[in-house]
Amino acid sequence: MVDENEELAPQKQSLFDVTADDILDNALRNLDDKQARDVTKKAADEVVRIAIEKRLAEHRSNAAHDEMRNLVNNANLLDQRGGDYQINSTFETATGTTQVQIRRSKSTTAIIIAAAVGLLLILSLIIFLVAR
Amino acid sequence: MLPEVVLLSLMLLVAAATYFFTRRANSPNPTRPSKAEADLVKVVLSLEQTKLEDLFRLYRQEFGAGAARYARTTYNRWKSGEVRPNRQTFNRFLMHLPDVMSFDLKCEVLRKLRQEYCSKEHYKLTVDTGNWKEMVAPLVTGMINKSYKAELPKHIEGRLRWLSADDMQVARAILAESQAQESKQAMLLIGREFINIEQLLNDTKGRGKITHTIKLPLGTITLRVKGRR
Numbered sequence: 001m002v003d004e005n006e007e008l009a010p011q012k013q014s015l016f017d018v019t020a021d022d023i024l025d026n027a028l029r030n031l032d033d034k035q036a037r038d039v040t041k042k043a044a045d046e047v048v049r050i051a052i053e054k055r056l057a058e059h060r061s062n063a064a065h066d067e068m069r070n071l072v073n074n075a076n077l078l079d080q081r082g083g084d085y086q087i088n089s090t091f092e093t094a095t096g097t098t099q100v101q102i103r104r105s106k107s108t109t110a111i112i113i114a115a116a117v118g119l120l121l122i123l124s125l126i127i128f129l130v131a132r
Numbered sequence: 133m134l135p136e137v138v139l140l141s142l143m144l145l146v147a148a149a150t151y152f153f154t155r156r157a158n159s160p161n162p163t164r165p166s167k168a169e170a171d172l173v174k175v176v177l178s179l180e181q182t183k184l185e186d187l188f189r190l191y192r193q194e195f196g197a198g199a200a201r202y203a204r205t206t207y208n209r210w211k212s213g214e215v216r217p218n219r220q221t222f223n224r225f226l227m228h229l230p231d232v233m234s235f236d237l238k239c240e241v242l243r244k245l246r247q248e249y250c251s252k253e254h255y256k257l258t259v260d261t262g263n264w265k266e267m268v269a270p271l272v273t274g275m276i277n278k279s280y281k282a283e284l285p286k287h288i289e290g291r292l293r294w295l296s297a298d299d300m301q302v303a304r305a306i307l308a309e310s311q312a313q314e315s316k317q318a319m320l321l322i323g324r325e326f327i328n329i330e331q332l333l334n335d336t337k338g339r340g341k342i343t344h345t346i347k348l349p350l351g352t353i354t355l356r357v358k359g360r361r
Binding site for chain 1: 234235236239280281298299301302303305306307309310313314317318321322324325328329331332335336339340341342343344345346347352
């Protein structure tokens with residue numbers, strides 16, 4: 001008797017308690033056979049697509065590694081020849097892009113050193129003149 | 133007296149013309165879609181080539197050879213924004229065709245819509261080759277969690293009612309899982325990238341500046357990388 005009363009009692013369920021999982025479960029239950037097959041196939045396709053993308057990403061990573069080594073070799077060659085240079089390079093890598101800038105500026109360093117020495121000389125001269 | 137009458141008439145004429153043109157510009161044109169609708173057509177037309185061919189095949193099947201020919205010839209101009217597709221084109225591509233699209237094609241359209249309209253996050257930070265993992269991992273984890281919660285804006289959901297069908301609810305879950313897996317995969321691959329980056333920094337002996345951008349489905353993380361401290 002108690003059980004019957006419980007069955008007759010209205011089910012209280014708040015609409016706001018519906019979660020994304022509930023919606024998905026409900027949607028899955030409502031699919032017909034063809035839709036269910038399509039969904040299974042798409043899910044499998046996605047697994048394959050992600051696996052292919054991973055393999056491609058690994059290839060990009062290996063290629064980027066080789067290209068970076070070439071870049072360093074080129075920079076070293078330029079170093080041996082002397083003079084200023086700047087190399088900007090962008091590599092497509094496994095997870096995105098890597099931008100590299102390598103620069104050497106001997107003349108800029110020389111100018112800064114010369115300016116500092118000049119300034120020191122002027123200061124020394126002023127101090128000398130004031131002290132005299 | 134005469135100049136005043138002429139002036140008054142001129143003023144009345146100008147006021148009438150202004151009213152007429154303003155009213156005309158503001159009145160809704162049933163054949164002209166909103167910018168949002170035109171943008172949606174552009175998004176659909178950015179499908180990859182094989183899927184786009186499927187779409188045009190369906191278009192021809194549903195609306196005839198003439199309409200399909202026009203769509204193909206105007207495609208580039210719609211895509212570039214040079215020509216704004218009219219309301220009929222929007223209705224055809226985004227209201228009628230989904231009814232006859234395969235589940236796979238609808239998923240690809242949904243993928244494009246998610247790429248274009250789900251909100252994205254862009255981070256920029258400075259890391260060194262010793263601490264990058266503890267800086268980047270929480271951000272990627274955040275983006276993985278976001279993949280499961282990402283929603284299209286309400287105005288798009290409201291306009292494209294077919295997105296609320298049961299099969300599209302499941303499509304959404306598949307694509308969300310896919311985006312999460314792509315982000316997890318990126319996190320696994322980034323370790324190897326940092327070995328390359330560290331080696332490059334060492335080889336350039338302080339002459340190199342490196343910026344690495346991680347591209348994830350729901351955003352980017354731009355890292356300015358310094359040598360290990």
